[in-house]
Amino acid sequence: MSPKSSDYSRGILRTIPQEREYPDPRSLPAQPSWQQPRLQLTLSELIPGIYVAATARIVYLKTSERHDALGNKLVFSGVLEDSTFKVPFVSHRILYPLLRNSVYKFYSAYVHEFEDNSVLLVVTEHTKIEPKNIEDYREFVWTPKIESIKRPVHHIALQGVITTIHSNSGLVKRCNKCKSILYDTCPNNCNDGWGWDLRVSSRLYDGSGSIKMVLTKDIASRILQKNLSELILLATQTKLVIPSNGNQFQTSLCTIRIPDSIEVIEAVTDNI
Numbered sequence: 453m454s455p456k457s458s459d460y461s462r463g464i465l466r467t468i469p470q471e472r473e474y475p476d477p478r479s480l481p482a483q484p485s486w487q488q489p490r491l492q493l494t495l496s497e498l499i500p501g502i503y504v505a506a507t508a509r510i511v512y513l514k515t516s517e518r519h520d521a522l523g524n525k526l527v528f529s530g531v532l533e534d535s536t537f538k539v540p541f542v543s544h545r546i547l548y549p550l551l552r553n554s555v556y557k558f559y560s561a562y563v564h565e566f567e568d569n570s571v572l573l574v575v576t577e578h579t580k581i582e583p584k585n586i587e588d589y590r591e592f593v594w595t596p597k598i599e600s601i602k603r604p605v606h607h608i609a610l611q612g613v614i615t616t617i618h619s620n621s622g623l624v625k626r627c628n629k630c631k632s633i634l635y636d637t638c639p640n641n642c643n644d645g646w647g648w649d650l651r652v653s654s655r656l657y658d659g660s661g662s663i664k665m666v667l668t669k670d671i672a673s674r675i676l677q678k679n680l681s682e683l684i685l686l687a688t689q690t691k692l693v694i695p696s697n698g699n700q701f702q703t704s705l706c707t708i709r710i711p712d713s714i715e716v717i718e719a720v721t722d723n724i
């Protein structure tokens with residue numbers, strides 16, 4: 453699932469922003485003393501609000517500048533992965549160099565939970581970090597299956613069959629203000645008018661579980677091979693043409709070519 457659409461900026465869907473505010477390390481609970489053992493957890497097991505130990509591979513890493521009350525400072529941020537899941541992380545231990553595709557054990561990293569239940573592993577200035585020599589990297593590669601997605605996650609590839617297309621798919625009217633789908637009036641009573649949008653709401657099943665999958669305008673029009681204005685034209689043009697032969701039905705047929713892969717902006721897990 454690749455969240456690259458401009459739908460982010462328009463705020464149409466409940467999506468995970470790519471850049472989000474990291475918690476200020478000074479606002480985190482104090483680290484327990486080293487005499488207290490940390491739970492050693494996999495990335496799918498992380499428990500929000502505590503310091504844990506985790507061993508994971510760095511999939512992606514970047515250095516960025518952060519501004520806080522004390523001025524500018526550098527942090528590392530990126531994505532960690534093990535065989536069970538992947539999660540974003542931020543490291544305030546800037547003097548400890550991290551390398552992409554290397555595996556580290558993080559002793560005592562804080563698990564921060566965002567409002568949407570996604571988590572962030574916070575490596576503080578006091579987190580002990582130990583590089584691990586790994587012979588078999590497969591232990592640190594997650595092959596996503598729907599059943600294993602317990603929290604929101606970015607950029608994953610899923611393969612499955614579409615078992616259902618929900619009836620609220622197709623051309624929909626969207627409130628100009630709050631972007632809700634509306635039928636007669638906006639459910640939030642905005643009164644700001646509406647615009648046409650295209651979406652396909654469906655379920656994807658991969659053998660382990662099923663997931664609600666929403667194909668947004670660009671992807672849906674690629675699959676239907678018609679752009680939004682062509683579809684609006686089809687939907688609004690006079691449907692009943694009475695030709696001279698008296699045949700009152702007009703049917704149009706189009707062939708759909710399903711692309712090899714589709715990018716999904718939002719998907720929600722829900723086991724069947």
Ligand SMILES: [Zn+2]
Pocket residue numbers: 627628629630631632638639640641642643
């Ligand atoms: Zn509205």
